[in-house]
Amino acid sequence: MKVRLNEDKELVRAILEGLRRNGGYCPCRREKNEDTKCKCKEFREQIADPDFEGYCHCMLFYKEK
Numbered sequence: 810m811k812v813r814l815n816e817d818k819e820l821v822r823a824i825l826e827g828l829r830r831n832g833g834y835c836p837c838r839r840e841k842n843e844d845t846k847c848k849c850k851e852f853r854e855q856i857a858d859p860d861f862e863g864y865c866h867c868m869l870f871y872k873e874k
Contacts, residue, residue: 810856810859810872810873810874811872811873812856812870812871812872812873813870813871813873814869814870814871815864815868815869815870815871820868820869821869824836824867824868824869825869828847833846833847834846834847835847835849835866835867836867837866837867838866847869848865848870849865849866851865851866852865852866852870852872855872856872859874860874862874
């Protein structure tokens with residue numbers, strides 16, 4: 810299992826800037842709570858799932874099997 814950044818450098822730059830502006834909370838979500846702090850709860854659960862392969866909600870990270 811490996812988690813890596815998206816290969817699209819421009820997308821990564823934009824998301825990281827959004828994270829900086831939002832204090833580390835996902836720029837794709839309205840709520841600001843522990844569940845939406847990067848790495849969000851949804852992606853942490855996907856990382857724990859051995860059958861999951863794919864991007865997190867905002868497409869910053871990709872989990873490989």
